[in-house]
Amino acid sequence: MNSKHSYSAADIQAWLVANLAELIGVETDEIDVNEHLENYGLDSAQAMILVSKLEKMLGFQPSPLLLWHYPNIAALSQRLAEDLPEDAAVIQDTNTAPANAPIPALDLNAEVVLDPTIRPDALPPVTITEPKNIFLTGGTGYLGAFIIRELLQQTNANIYCLVRAANAQEGQSKLAKNLESYAIWDEKYKSRIIPIVGDLALPLLGMGAEQFQILAANIDTIYHSGALLNYVFPYSALKAANVLGTQEVLRLASQIKLKPVHYVSSVAVFESPAYAGKLVKEQDDFAHWEGIFLGYSQTKWVAEKLVKIARDRGLPVTIHRPPLISGDSQTGICNTHDFINLMVKGCLQMGYFPDVEYMMDMSPVDYVSKAIVYLSMQPSSIGKAFHLQHPQPAPLSTLIKWVQSFGYPVKAIPYDQWQAELINNVSSTDNPLYTLRPFLLERWSDEQLTIPDLYLQARRPHISCEETLKALEGSSIVCPPISSEMFMTYTAYLIQTGFLNVA
Ligand SMILES: NC(=O)c1ccc[n+]([C@@H]2O[C@H](COP(=O)([O-])OP(=O)(O)OC[C@H]3O[C@@H](n4cnc5c(N)ncnc54)[C@H](OP(=O)(O)O)[C@@H]3O)[C@@H](O)[C@H]2O)c1
Structure with missing residues (x-):
């Protein structure tokens, strides 16, 4: 399938079944189109692979959020068929369930309800x-x-x-x-x-x-x-x-x-x-x-x-x-x-890390x-x-210096340039950033910020671990420093397993 074709909900459904089956290594007849997608146990990376493959097939980028707000393949296929750009002749399949329900607003406080029959105080x-x-x-x-x-x-x-x-x-x-x-x-x-x-x-x-x-x-x-x-x-x-x-x-x-x-x-x-x-x-x-x-x-x-x-x-x-x-x-x-490993690998392959303030x-x-x-x-x-977070965090810029000292030819570039590189130059499906793209480029918050924007240092709390370190004082447990030696150990393992290439 490619973006020049027109797709019915049934086409998209068949494509999703085939690709989901391939991704999780099962036969297509083991995929139930009415089953909740999350029950197939996809991790974030697999979910992103599905989104980026869909993007190629549909010719537009479906929101990763949209993808998971639809409970099953049948409903999702119908919704995606509705979203096809106008120049694609869409044949609606009347056999699939309508799926135009709005995404409900979430009140997390209202979710905090512990079954009243759970009564530990009734036991000695x-x-x-x-x-x-x-x-x-x-x-x-x-x-x-x-x-x-x-x-x-x-x-x-x-x-x-x-x-x-x-x-x-x-x-x-x-x-x-x-x-x-x-x-x-x-x-x-x-x-x-x-x-x-x-x-x-x-x-x-x-x-x-x-x-x-x-x-x-x-x-x-x-x-x-x-x-x-x-x-x-x-x-x-x-x-x-x-x-x-x-x-x-x-x-x-x-x-x-x-x-x-x-x-x-x-x-x-x-x-x-x-x-x-x-x-x-x-x-x-x-x-x-x-x-x-x-x-x-x-x-x-x-x-x-x-x-x-x-x-x-x-x-x-x-x-x-x-x-x-x-x-x-x-x-x-x-x-x-x-x-994190996928991000680091992707940045190494791209040759650029974003120059952002992040500890x-x-x-x-x-x-x-x-x-x-x-x-x-x-x-x-x-x-x-x-x-349990690290008591002595290190800036991302230090990690980039270590990576350079290990011989990887990488540069830190301003975040907007990094984002442009991601959009324009990461076209190989071998680069994990390719599959993470919809996730990284999605505007998630009311302020229309992306994930990297949202995790910048200024937006994070300062998490104290003073009391935890005190509680650990009587033990020999110490958090090992974030050092170039530790990153060397990590890199060696990632190279040895074939996850990273030798610099
Ligand atoms: N990794 C981190 O950086 C991080 C950071 C902060 C907090 N945590 C917390 O640390 C805990 C462990 O994380 P992790 O990194 O070890 O995650 P992980 O490698 O993804 O392991 C998750 C575990 O939960 C099991 N699980 C998921 N859904 C289940 C279900 N429906 N029924 C039974 N088991 C189910 C998985 O079983 P299957 O093998 O069957 O999938 C797996 O054993 C989590 O509570 C996480 O929220 C992790």
């Missing part, structure tokens, strides 16, 4: 010093893998891991594969890592009522790291996994016996422009949500509010807010699919996971929140 208080059975969500993800490593080393507990899989065997191999990819898998720990097939997006975590009860009786402590990280999906698409999933975790913690919940939140809870330039401390409230524009950040804001309601009803919780999480400081191992406060995954596990085990942590 507990103090867990040595958990025997831990329940963990997100064990097939990046941070979750490193939390598993810490829990294996710091406790003797069995770790029951929630995993999306057809059966326990598939769940076990999904967990093992993930741990292997981060060099964490060790056969000797196999018996301590137990898959629990389920889904955060479903009531009772997708388990039957009986299994939920059995788990509620057996587990001592919960680590909730699972979430759908997608920067393109709207709130509505992420709510089931991130908000309602958190509610189900809180339900599990409050049944039969009380179980402390250690919740992985995000510094994104302070993303409202109301906090721009302000100092925010660990125990500060975050009442402002207006102006948080990413659906993902909106879900993290609501989910942490639910955790706090459960705490106020008597549940022992600790809350951990990581910043962007970078690779392991010792080995450089990282999640190569994450947004890199990302923390290595080994620091974040060690801090979470250590802090979760201190009785004095109960009820508190912790900030």
Whole structure:
């Protein structure tokens, strides 16, 4: 298909089915056009690949927001056919559902409702010093893998891991594969890592009522790291996994016996422009949500509010807010699919970085996971929140200098020039920026700002981690400095895996 042709909704639907199937590696007959798109588990990069391919096919750039505000392929195809430019002869397909419903305005405060039947105060208080059975969500993800490593080393507990899989065997191999990819898998720990097939997006975590009860009786402590990280999906698409999933975790913690919940939140809870330039401390409230524009950040804001309601009803919780999480400081191992790695790779290929004021406060995954596990085990942590961003951030300009010193021929250019380069000169689909273009160029806010505009330093809060560092004082856990050595380690790993080319 190319932009010279005219497309009916049925044409677009067939194209979407074929391309989605190819992207996620399934047969086309496994794609249901009435299924929610988010249920196909696309990450942000895959979503962007779909958008940029669509752009080529349709001859105009569909808004990435539009893409995810339509619940299924049938509805989306109809809407895209309606959006075709006038010179394209559009044949409407009357068999597809009409999809012209307006996008509803979102009131995040109204979303903060914790099921009143979740009543931890009805159970006797507990103090867990040595958990025997831990329940963990997100064990097939990046941070979750490193939390598993810490829990294996710091406790003797069995770790029951929630995993999306057809059966326990598939769940076990999904967990093992993930741990292997981060060099964490060790056969000797196999018996301590137990898959629990389920889904955060479903009531009772997708388990039957009986299994939920059995788990509620057996587990001592919960680590909730699972979430759908997608920067393109709207709130509505992420709510089931991130908000309602958190509610189900809180339900599990409050049944039969009380179980402390250690919740992985995000510094994104302070993303409202109301906090721009302000100092925010660990125990500060975050009442402002207006102006948080990413659906993902909106879900993290609501989910942490639910955790706090459960705490106020008597549940022992600790809350951990990581910043962007970078690779392991010792080995450089990282999640190569994450947004930052794709951006850096794209800028290297383009030869230009934007010359913007931005402080890199990302923390290595080994620091974040060690801090979470250590802090979760201190009785004095109960009820508190912790900030895990880097205590000594470094300016982006320093990173660019390091990259240049490694031999990459890159230049920092003013942001508007960088944007023009992105629009005019990034035409190779091999460059990750090509697929990220719709996301980076979209005007997201009321002020019509793009994502890079919105994340400029002046728009961010100053996040204090003073109290967190104090709480870590009794341990040997220190956040490794952001240094050229650490970036060398990261670069070496990215080259070794073939993600980056040698300079
Ligand atoms: N990475 C960062 O830079 C960063 C920064 C701040 C906060 N955080 C927070 O840290 C936590 C972990 O992030 P991460 O980087 O490890 O993310 P990740 O690598 O994308 O892992 C996400 C995990 O959540 C699971 N998950 C997603 N939807 C699920 C569902 N419906 N049912 C069951 N499990 C589901 C995934 O399982 P599948 O394997 O089945 O997809 C995966 O195990 C998240 O809560 C995130 O919000 C991360």
